[in-house]
Amino acid sequence: MVTVGVFSERASLTHQLGEFIVKKQDEALQKKSDFKVSVSGGSLIDALYESLVADESLSSRVQWSKWQIYFSDERIVPLTDADSNYGAFKRAVLDKLPSTSQPNVYPMDESLIGSDAESNNKIAAEYERIVPQVLDLVLLGCGPDGHTCSLFPGETHRYLLNETTKRVAWCHDSPKPPSDRITFTLPVLKDAKALCFVAEGSSKQNIMHEIFDLKNDQLPTALVNKLFGEKTSWFVNEEAFGKVQTKTF
Numbered sequence: 001m002v003t004v005g006v007f008s009e010r011a012s013l014t015h016q017l018g019e020f021i022v023k024k025q026d027e028a029l030q031k032k033s034d035f036k037v038s039v040s041g042g043s044l045i046d047a048l049y050e051s052l053v054a055d056e057s058l059s060s061r062v063q064w065s066k067w068q069i070y071f072s073d074e075r076i077v078p079l080t081d082a083d084s085n086y087g088a089f090k091r092a093v094l095d096k097l098p099s100t101s102q103p104n105v106y107p108m109d110e111s112l113i114g115s116d117a118e119s120n121n122k123i124a125a126e127y128e129r130i131v132p133q134v135l136d137l138v139l140l141g142c143g144p145d146g147h148t149c150s151l152f153p154g155e156t157h158r159y160l161l162n163e164t165t166k167r168v169a170w171c172h173d174s175p176k177p178p179s180d181r182i183t184f185t186l187p188v189l190k191d192a193k194a195l196c197f198v199a200e201g202s203s204k205q206n207i208m209h210e211i212f213d214l215k216n217d218q219l220p221t222a223l224v225n226k227l228f229g230e231k232t233s234w235f236v237n238e239e240a241f242g243k244v245q246t247k248t249f
């Protein structure tokens with residue numbers, strides 16, 4: 001069963017999200033010397049800033065130097081490009097941390113960017129090489145179409161959901177620009193210890209209804225709930241959850 005927290009105030013959502021992440025960090029650090037986490041792009045990144053940097057009661061408990069940070073998906077653009085997920089995370093979070101308290105961050109190798117399929121496949125393969133088998137926590141967004149990572153709904157994109165060998169794959173036709181991306185595939189989510197979605201705002205109402213009431217597992221997000229529900233948590237606000245009827249997740 002999926003765990004869902006619905007919040008009326010943004011500050012409570014980001015605080016509880018931060019508590020959740022710090023708990024996962026502490027659990028990981030009780031057993032080993034690092035916390036392996038991946039982040040996604042989109043509005044999640046601002047929520048992470050609010051939770052882990054701006055929230056003073058939490059920021060002092062984040063042991064950044066023990067974090068190993070990966071990207072659940074990345075757009076194939078230079079890391080300084082406005083579209084880069086690494087770039088967005090750097091500007092919102094990393095640049096706000098003191099130089100003495102920086103995490104280890106593993107961005108895509110931008111030196112491999114070319115303009116053909118071969119270089120895009122190589123970028124994915126190289127990223128797969130550095131992503132650990134087991135992540136302690138995978139942080140995910142949910143698009144208004146029900147995508148997560150760069151796993152999109154629909155037949156055109158099924159090749160990514162069906163991927164069982166490649167753990168990181170080239171997404172060559174993303175309906176959300178830019179078109180070329182790399183993305184974790186389901187095997188990475190399967191092996192991770194915990195998965196956590198953040199979804200906010202009224203633009204998510206229809207898709208939340210499809211995911212939680214209709215349980216339409218053609219949607220990658222609903223499929224993640226179905227396959228990995230026991231280790232999946234959602235942090236949503238009341239606007240996003242406005243049309244959801246069910247109380248059993």
Ligand SMILES: O=C(O)[C@H](O)[C@@H](O)[C@H](O)[C@H](O)COP(=O)(O)O
Pocket residue numbers: 040041042043044073074075085140141142143144147148149150176
């Ligand atoms: O690079 C990306 O596009 C993201 O990783 C993507 O999967 C994102 O998480 C969702 O689209 C939700 O984004 P919003 O929260 O901004 O709607």
